[in-house]
Amino acid sequence: MRNQGIGSWxxxxxxxxxxxxxxxxxxxxxxxxxxxxxxxxxxxxLAAELGVRRGDRVAYLGPNEPALVETFxxxxxxxxxxxxxxxxLAAPELRFVLEDAAPAALLLGTGREGAGRxxxxxxxxxxxxxxxxxxxxxxxxxxxxxxVSRDDVCLIMYTSGTTGRPKGAMLTHGNLTWNAVxxxxxxxxxxxxxxxxxxxxxxxxxxxxxxxxxxxxxxxCVLEPSFDVERTFELIERERVTVMFxxxxxxxxxxxxxxxxxADLSSLRHLLCGGAPVPLPLIRAYQERGLTxxxxxxxxxxxxxxxxxxxEHSVDKAGTAGVPCFFSDVRLVAPDGTPAxxxxxxxxxxxxxNVMPGYWRRPEESAEVLDADGWFRSGDVGIxxxxxxxxxxxxxxxxxxxxxxNIYPAEVESVLYGHPAVAECxxxxxxxxxxxxxxxxxVVPRPGAAAxxxxxxxxxxxxxxxxxxxKYLQFVPELPKNAAGxxxxxxxxxxxx
Amino acid sequence: MRNQGIGSWxxxxxxxxxxxxxxxxxxxxxxxxxxxxxxxxxxxxLAAELGVRRGDRVAYLGPNEPALVETFxxxxxxxxxxxxxxxxLAAPELRFVLEDAAPAALLLGTGREGAGRxxxxxxxxxxxxxxxxxxxxxxxxxxxxxxVSRDDVCLIMYTSGTTGRPKGAMLTHGNLTWNAVxxxxxxxxxxxxxxxxxxxxxxxxxxxxxxxxxxxxxxxCVLEPSFDVERTFELIERERVTVMFxxxxxxxxxxxxxxxxxADLSSLRHLLCGGAPVPLPLIRAYQERGLTxxxxxxxxxxxxxxxxxxxEHSVDKAGTAGVPCFFSDVRLVAPDGTPAxxxxxxxxxxxxxNVMPGYWRRPEESAEVLDADGWFRSGDVGIxxxxxxxxxxxxxxxxxxxxxxNIYPAEVESVLYGHPAVAECxxxxxxxxxxxxxxxxxVVPRPGAAAxxxxxxxxxxxxxxxxxxxKYLQFVPELPKNAAGxxxxxxxxxxxx
Numbered sequence: 001m002r003n004q005g006i007g008s009w010x011x012x013x014x015x016x017x018x019x020x021x022x023x024x025x026x027x028x029x030x031x032x033x034x035x036x037x038x039x040x041x042x043x044x045x046l047a048a049e050l051g052v053r054r055g056d057r058v059a060y061l062g063p064n065e066p067a068l069v070e071t072f073x074x075x076x077x078x079x080x081x082x083x084x085x086x087x088x089l090a091a092p093e094l095r096f097v098l099e100d101a102a103p104a105a106l107l108l109g110t111g112r113e114g115a116g117r118x119x120x121x122x123x124x125x126x127x128x129x130x131x132x133x134x135x136x137x138x139x140x141x142x143x144x145x146x147x148v149s150r151d152d153v154c155l156i157m158y159t160s161g162t163t164g165r166p167k168g169a170m171l172t173h174g175n176l177t178w179n180a181v182x183x184x185x186x187x188x189x190x191x192x193x194x195x196x197x198x199x200x201x202x203x204x205x206x207x208x209x210x211x212x213x214x215x216x217x218x219x220x221c222v223l224e225p226s227f228d229v230e231r232t233f234e235l236i237e238r239e240r241v242t243v244m245f246x247x248x249x250x251x252x253x254x255x256x257x258x259x260x261x262x263a264d265l266s267s268l269r270h271l272l273c274g275g276a277p278v279p280l281p282l283i284r285a286y287q288e289r290g291l292t293x294x295x296x297x298x299x300x301x302x303x304x305x306x307x308x309x310x311x312e313h314s315v316d317k318a319g320t321a322g323v324p325c326f327f328s329d330v331r332l333v334a335p336d337g338t339p340a341x342x343x344x345x346x347x348x349x350x351x352x353x354n355v356m357p358g359y360w361r362r363p364e365e366s367a368e369v370l371d372a373d374g375w376f377r378s379g380d381v382g383i384x385x386x387x388x389x390x391x392x393x394x395x396x397x398x399x400x401x402x403x404x405x406n407i408y409p410a411e412v413e414s415v416l417y418g419h420p421a422v423a424e425c426x427x428x429x430x431x432x433x434x435x436x437x438x439x440x441x442x443v444v445p446r447p448g449a450a451a452x453x454x455x456x457x458x459x460x461x462x463x464x465x466x467x468x469x470x471k472y473l474q475f476v477p478e479l480p481k482n483a484a485g486x487x488x489x490x491x492x493x494x495x496x497x
Numbered sequence: 498m499r500n501q502g503i504g505s506w507x508x509x510x511x512x513x514x515x516x517x518x519x520x521x522x523x524x525x526x527x528x529x530x531x532x533x534x535x536x537x538x539x540x541x542x543l544a545a546e547l548g549v550r551r552g553d554r555v556a557y558l559g560p561n562e563p564a565l566v567e568t569f570x571x572x573x574x575x576x577x578x579x580x581x582x583x584x585x586l587a588a589p590e591l592r593f594v595l596e597d598a599a600p601a602a603l604l605l606g607t608g609r610e611g612a613g614r615x616x617x618x619x620x621x622x623x624x625x626x627x628x629x630x631x632x633x634x635x636x637x638x639x640x641x642x643x644x645v646s647r648d649d650v651c652l653i654m655y656t657s658g659t660t661g662r663p664k665g666a667m668l669t670h671g672n673l674t675w676n677a678v679x680x681x682x683x684x685x686x687x688x689x690x691x692x693x694x695x696x697x698x699x700x701x702x703x704x705x706x707x708x709x710x711x712x713x714x715x716x717x718c719v720l721e722p723s724f725d726v727e728r729t730f731e732l733i734e735r736e737r738v739t740v741m742f743x744x745x746x747x748x749x750x751x752x753x754x755x756x757x758x759x760a761d762l763s764s765l766r767h768l769l770c771g772g773a774p775v776p777l778p779l780i781r782a783y784q785e786r787g788l789t790x791x792x793x794x795x796x797x798x799x800x801x802x803x804x805x806x807x808x809e810h811s812v813d814k815a816g817t818a819g820v821p822c823f824f825s826d827v828r829l830v831a832p833d834g835t836p837a838x839x840x841x842x843x844x845x846x847x848x849x850x851n852v853m854p855g856y857w858r859r860p861e862e863s864a865e866v867l868d869a870d871g872w873f874r875s876g877d878v879g880i881x882x883x884x885x886x887x888x889x890x891x892x893x894x895x896x897x898x899x900x901x902x903n904i905y906p907a908e909v910e911s912v913l914y915g916h917p918a919v920a921e922c923x924x925x926x927x928x929x930x931x932x933x934x935x936x937x938x939x940v941v942p943r944p945g946a947a948a949x950x951x952x953x954x955x956x957x958x959x960x961x962x963x964x965x966x967x968k969y970l971q972f973v974p975e976l977p978k979n980a981a982g983x984x985x986x987x988x989x990x991x992x993x994x
Binding site: 001002004012013015016181184185186188189190191216217310323324326327329353373388 | 498499501509510512513678681682683685686687688713714807820821823824826850870885
C-alpha cells in the first residue's frame with residue numbers, strides 16, 4: 001500500500017483477521033472487515049461531500065463511540081488530520097480551538113445532536129450526529145490508497161499551555177506507531193485482548209495506549225462513552241475485559257465500590273495506569289486480587305509514552321515512573337545544563353520517534369520546547385535513582401493534574417480576572433484523595449466589591465470546562481510576591497495547600 | 498541516545514533489565530548488563546586496535562556463539578557493517594565473498610582456531626579465535642554513542658544468485674527493526690521467552706527471527722553451534738525452551754528420533770518454521786503434542802518476513818505462506834504486468850520498511866530487483882486464494898531449497914564445467930523426504946572422457962560448500978533445448994526428478 005500511516009490499519013488488519021471483532025459498543029460488534037469498509041465509505045464521502053483533502057483537518061466532537069474511531073481512520077486514509085475535541089470544553093474554549101484548527105469538517109457525535117442545525121456558533125462545516133450514517137452510506141467501500149508516510153501528521157490534539165492559550169500538538173503516524181511499538185516491547189499484548197476504552201479518546205493516553213495498540217494486534221476494543229464504576233464492573237465481567245487503562249482515581253473508585261469485593265476480575269491481564277503514580281495502598285489493593293499495574297509517564301507531545309514501569313517493579317520502584325521506553329530516550333538536565341546526577345533533580349527531556357514535530361501553527365512555542373536534535377523539554381522535574389528509575393518530583397510548568405486532566409492555573413486565572421471583583425488571584429493544586437489534586441483559587445477582592453466566592457465560581461461556569469473550575473475558592477488579603485513583583489506560588493501552597 | 502540502530506539495543510535493554518540473562522551458551526550465562534559492557538569493550542577495541550570506522554565492514558566467520566552476537570552489536574555501536582560469513586563455504590567461495598566485502602576486520606570463531614596465523618589465504622585483517630578475549634579485555638566499557646540512524650546499513654548478508662556469483666544484500670537497522678516489529682504484531686512474544694538459536698546466525702532467518710526479536714523483548718537466547726537432534730531434545734527439556742526456529746527438515750528429524758515420543762515439550766510456545774511450507778503430516782505430528790507452527794515466506798532481501806501464516810490457520814491454510822506482514826505489502830504480478838487475480842499465478846513483489854536498499858556495490862543487480870517505489874521482485878511465483886493467502890507455487894529464479902539452504906544450480910554448473918570430462922551439464926532439484934529437495938546433476942560426458950560420476954563429485958569437493966554438492970550425479974546422452982539452444986529444465990525435472 002502507498003499508505004504507510006494509521007489510516008491503512010483497518011485494511012492491514014482485515015488482510016489478516018477480517019472476521020475478528022474490532023469494536024464493541026453498546027451490545028453491537030463491528031469486525032475488522034466492517035471497520036475497513038466503513039472507513040473507506042466515510043473517507044470517500046468526506047472527500048466527495050465535504051471536499052476534505054490531504055492536510056485538511058477533520059474534527060470530531062463526541063464521546064467514545066464507533067463514529068469517532070471511524071473518523072480517525074477515515075481522515076488517515078485521505079492524508080487528512082484528525083482533531084479530536086475535548087467534550088468537556090466550554091463553548092468559548094471550543095470556539096478558540098476550532099478557529100485555531102480551522103477544520104474542513106466537524107463531525108458532531110452523541111450528545112451534540114442538533115448542534116449543527118441550530119447554529120450554536122461553532123465555526124466550520126458540520127456533520128450533525130443524525131447525518132452520520134447517511135454520510136457513510138453515501139460513500140464507496142472501494143479501497144482508498146493515498147500515499148501517506150509515517151512522517152505525515154496524523155492528528156492534532158489540543159493541550160492547554162502555561163500561557164492559558166490551548167495549542168495543538170501535531171502527532172505523526174510514525175509518532176503513534178512507535179508509541180505502540182514501545183508498548184508491545186514492554187507488554188506482551190495478544191491478538192485476543194479485550195480492551196476497555198472508557199477513558200476519553202480525545203486524550204492521547206486512551207487513543208494511543210488502548211485503541212491504537214489493540215487495533216495493531218487485532219484485539220477488540222469495548223468502547224464506553226464515559227467512565228462509570230458500576231458499568232466498569234459490569235463490562236469487565238460480561239465482556240471478559242483483559243486490558244484496562246485509567247488514571248489512579250478511576251482505579252481508586254473501583255476499590256471503594258460495594259461491588260469491589262465480589263467482582264470477578266479474573267479476565268484482567270494488564271492494568272495500564274497513567275497521569276500520576278499509583279499510590280502504594282492502591283497497588284496493594286489490586287495485588288490482593290492478583291493484579292499489578294503497568295505505569296508510566298508521558299504527555300501529549302510524546303504520543304505519550306516516555307517512561308515505563310513494568311509490573312515486576314510496581315512495588316519496589318513504586319512512586320517512580322520507570323525507565324525510558326525502548327526506542328525512546330529520557331535525560332534529566334540540571335539548571336546549569338549539565339546532566340543531573342542520580343538523586344539530583346533535573347528537567348525531563350524526551351527524544352525518540354514518538355516525539356511530536358511541533359505545535360500546529362506555533363513555530364515559536366515549538367522552538368521553545370524542541371531543540372535541533374529533537375529533544376523535547378517537558379517542563380517537569382525528575383530525579384533518577386541509581387538504577388535509572390525516574391521519579392517525577394515537580395513541575396516547572398505550573399499545572400494541576402486532577403483525575404488525569406491537566407489544569408493550567410494560568411488559564412483559570414485569566415478567566416477569573418475577567419470578573420470585576422477580582423483584584424488579584426492565584427490558582428494552586430491541593431491534594432485530594434479521590435482526584436489526586438484539585439484546584440483552589442485564592443482571590444484578593446477589589447476593595448469595595450460586594451461579590452461572594454460563589455459569585456466568582458458561577459462566573460467561571462460556562463466559560464471554562466467544568467473540570468477546570470476550582471473546587472475551592474477563598475478570599476485572601478494579599479498574595480506573596482518576590483522583589484520583582486512576581487507571584488510566588490510555593491508559599492501559597494505551603495499556607496493554603 | 499544518538500544511536501537509533503541495533504547496536505544500541507544491549508544498552509537499551511540494560512536500562513530495563515540489566516540482570517536478566519541475554520545469552521546462554523554451553524552452560525554459561527551472560528546478562529544484558531554484561532552484553533552491553535562487552536559490546537562497548539569490543540567496539541572500542543575494534544576502533545582502537547583495528548581501526549574500524551563508520552561504514553567499515555566487520556566480518557565474522559564462526560558458528561553461533563557469544564562472540565558472533567557481540568561482534569554484531571559492537572559493529573552497530575561504531576556505525577560499522579556486520580558481515581556474517583557462511584561457515585559452510587569452501588575456501589574459494591569464502592575468498593570471493595571476502596574480496597567483495599573487503600572488511601576492515603575479520604573475526605575468526607570456533608573451528609577456525611589458528612586460521613589467522615597459518616595464513617590460509619583469507620584476505621583482510623584477522624582476529625584469531627584465541628585472541629578474541631584479549632581484544633575484548635583491551636577495550637573500554639565506557640558507553641559509546643555514535644550517531645547511527647535506522648536508515649544506516651547494519652549488515653551485509655551474502656546470497657548466491659542465479660548468475661552463480663554471490664552478492665551482498667545490505668540490510669539497514671530499520672529493516673531488521675521493522676521485521677521484528679512485524680513479528681511482535683503476529684506473535685505475542687514475552688520477556689521470558691527462551692529461544693533456541695541453533696539455525697545458523699549467518700542466515701537471515703535465525704538472526705532476524707530469533708536473536709533480534711528475543712533481545713528486543715528481553716528474553717534469553719540459547720545459542721547452539723549447530724542443529725543436533727539429541728541435543729535439541731536435551732536443551733528443550735533442560736533450558737525450558739519456549740521459542741524454536743527451524744526449517745521443516747529440522748522439525749522432521751525430531752519426529753523421527755526415538756526420543757520424540759517421550760520428550761517433554763511442554764515448555765514450547767512458538768514454533769517458527771521457514772524455508773518451505775510445513776507438510777501436513779508434520780503439522781499433524783506436532784498438533785498431537787499440542788504444538789502449532791508459525792510459518793511464513795521471506796528472503797534475505799526482505800529481512801526476511803514478507804508473508805506470515807499464524808497458528809490459527811496452520812491447518813486450513815496449510816501449504817500457503819499466509820498473508821502480508823502487517824507493515825509490509827505483497828502483490829502478485831502477472832506476466833503482462835497487471836495484478837494477478839485470485840487463483841492466477843503472479844511474480845511475488847514485496848514492499849515495506851523491511852525491504853533492503855540494495856546489494857553491496859551492485860547498482861545494476863539492485864536496479865533489476867528494486868523499482869522506484871521500493872517494490873522488490875522476488876523472482877518467485879505465488880498464487881493467492883480468495884482470502885488473500887499466498888501459496889508459493891514456483892520459482893522464476895532457478896534455485897533448489899535443500900534443508901533451508903538455497904542452492905543456485907548456475908553456481909554448481911559453473912564449477913562442474915571446470916572439469917575436462919564435462920561436455921554439458923544441468924543441475925535440478927529432486928524431491929527428498931528429509932531435506933525437501935536435493936540437487937541432482939545431469940552430465941553429458943565429453944566423448945572419449947574416462948571420468949566416472951564419482952570423479953566429478955570429488956572435483957566439486959573443496960570448491961563448493963558441501964551442501965551445494967548434488968546428492969546424485971547421472972550421465973545422460975543429451976540435454977533438452979529449445980529452438981534457440983536454451984537449455985530446458987522442465988522436461989529434465991519431469992524425466993529425472
